[in-house]
Amino acid sequence: MKNVATRKEKLTFTLNRFRKFFKQFSRNKLGIVGLAIVFFFVGLAFTAPLLTPYDPIRPSEGIGKYPALSEGLPIAERLCVPVWYKNLPWIFKGQLLIEEKFYSVIEEHYGQQWQLFGKEGQTKATNNALLLTNRVAAIANITATSDSTTRTLDPSEWQQNPNRPEEILIKNFFPNNTKFTVKYFTGTDITENIILSKDPTFASEDALNIWTNQTNRPDIVTVKYNNQKGYVTKLSKESGCLEISFDPKETTIEDVEVTLSIPFQYPYYEPPKSFIIHYSAMFEATISIASIDFLFTRETQSGQEEYIVAKRQLTPATIYLHQAIISTQNDVLQNIGVNPVTNKIFPLPGQYSFSIRITLKNLNRPAKMYLDNVDCILYGNAFGLLGTDSAEPYPRDIFSALVYGTRVSLFIGVVSAVLSTIIGLFLGLVSGYVGGIIDEVIMRFADLLLVLPTLPLFIVLIMALRQFGAISIWNIIIIITFFGWMSFARSVRSMVLSLRERSFIEAAKAAGAGKLHIITRHVLPNVFALVYVTLATSVPGAIVLEASLSWLGLGDPRVASWGKILYDFEASGTAVTKGLTDYWFWIFPACISIALLAAAFILIGYALDEILNPKLRERI
């Protein structure tokens, strides 16, 4: 019974001590701030998968929905800006009417007359066309002034170079030194990704709602939903698809044409950066060959403009053929003629449609075409909370990397701080209490390690280890631990040296206590105040060190750490140009996170120091 009572007594004593300690700690404002920051980051680390759906190392979307892209779609274009840029008032979004002035010179070379143009202000006219400096969405008008008469040129007198819309060819000859004024529209915008189909796998019949179809032979062609014949993968078991059946009564002379399209509104004054079209198709027929064209159409005042981006042929088959068409592909570039192709297809906001046109020649027997996994994704220049980096071909969401990086930095920081503190404590205790040759060896070894320049040493170690494969975060933790115990061991040793001369140790010795007992029961509790402080103050060192190593490219490439974000930035080459201003959101959040987390631990350490080592308080 007595035993229980003492235990209870002991427990209340410890509890009271803790309560007192927390009361003191809560009075320390900076300590509370530090604690709050650490809690914030710990929260981030734990909720990372909830906060962001993307993988921080190699993100992709819709795996299984797009079989031609077995690794999924990229989530965004490279080097996107944050989405909230659209709310910033100083970023221009919209249409601009720009005026540029040129003059013409007639020159004779090789017995032939040439009309050359120069920009106003340039001394030499060297171009055979008017070269505009911005992207041209549309030409408003062109005026020519010669002999103080000004007239607007008729659209038949000039022509935009089909392969370079910024180049305007003037067909007629004008007198020497005619002034041309070109007014044209251009625009900049914050464009987001547009995914045309919400249900590309045709999981339900509703998927058909967005599609409209048109055909020249409604008597032969029917378009309907089929819930049997869809492409089935392990990942998506759904079996719906779009079925187009051709049912000719007799041999058709003319081509049978079906156009399936998704009309959509393109709201931006800037073209998308790129697009990806994906489709899976199966053509059930006896002999015919089907050709499939993929095209975008734009509604203009004068009618429709049609841009065929890709042409494909399908032979009869019993399995699905999967293909992805990417806007940077050679055949797309050739079909459109302008690079990037989106500049020509999406010059202005407005009503557009994406269409698939299926053409069958000499159809004489029934045929069926199944389409599945059809989608078109327009990639904009803005994505996520912090944009994307420049990784290829799968750019990363910087916000995801930042959130997941919290885990790595916290883990490495805390684990290596704990380990090095334990080692330092142990070696310090042994060195201080045992003394003699052991003390000498440990301390000389510590001196040697203290003299070595840390970062170069780590670089050399990691490079040596890297000859045999990639570095893991455990390598880094071990290295940081191994070179982080010295100064703590020294202070523990000096404390132990003074402690062991005290009378209570003497008393314990006299009572017959062994060395181990004295160290663990009498010395250790007195040193422990130092342990908490060192724990808190050695975390930031480890965090910053890990970040520096990753920044130099020596981190674990398979782990998203804050340092890796910065390394990616440095390695992308964007830093050299205008990276720091244009892509500040890429690096500064990570840098600030490192600094904040490190500072938080220092604040906590200082708060602990003040509470646990009250002697210091008098000094400050």
Added chain:
Amino acid sequence: MGLKKYIAKRIVYMIILIWAIITVNFLIFSMLPGNPLEAYVASLRGKIDEQRLEALKEHFGLNKPLHEQYLIALKNMLTFNFGTSQLSTAPVSQTIFAEKMPNTILLLGTEAILSIIIGTLIGVLVAYKRGGILDTTFVTFSLTMYSVPIFFIGWLVIFVFSILLGWFPTGGTYPAAWARAPPTNILEIIGGRLTYMALPTLTLFLFTVGGWILLTRACILETITEDYVVTARAKGLKERTVLYKHVLKNASLPLITNVALSFAFIVSGATITETVFSYDGIGLLTFKAIINNDLTLLYALFYVLALCVVIANFIADLLYGVIDPRIRYG
């Protein structure tokens, strides 16, 4: 123990340290499981011509047993014979000592002098007015700087002084035009170098000055409560005289020890700073060696950097011996 004996002891200690560094280097490169150096040289086959590969093997004695390799390493390191590296045929020692080292010493020297002088002065001021708003400001600043990674300071410095204000170039060692036509005018050379050195120096300065402020402050607070300071005040000495003649003089001893210790820290910072500013010194060379996976170059670089730190330590120890009378007459 007289001064001579003290110096002799320090020299012996330095020699032991140099031996230890060479041994650590050897341990890392040749004794880690798998022998990184051998693996590296083997991986070079096909990348560089056979003759140079053989020369490298010969240089490190890779065909010989391990203990002979160790002796060869000792001899090579002590004679600064680092062989050639993967990228260029020029001797590594020439690249390091003739091309890169002067730049780094110039940068680090300027930075160290500036930060020590300014840091100490601020530290004294802050300690004197402890508890005031100035004290809080500088202590907070120093603590913050301790937790900010140096590349972030570098980027911020570039952002402010080079991009926003446009006062200094974003990086480089000297104007690009100098590569074609080096200037002859001495003023022009100094001016050009200074403009390119300004931002890296500032970055390192911001990185290290906080440490000096905190250290000086702590040392002064330690001494300011001593009895002799009270006596000095009681004698009616001016506060300034007390502070600079009685307090600072005695507080400066631990400062000097720390100058030496901090050198290892500054060298680490310089590696990153030089990379951020592409300042053509040892640090940038280290970064290039990392990128190109040039192990033999790193072998030499680590030794040279560690050697610099050891020598700096030695000089600080000597200074300590000269300044502290207890060592002279002890």
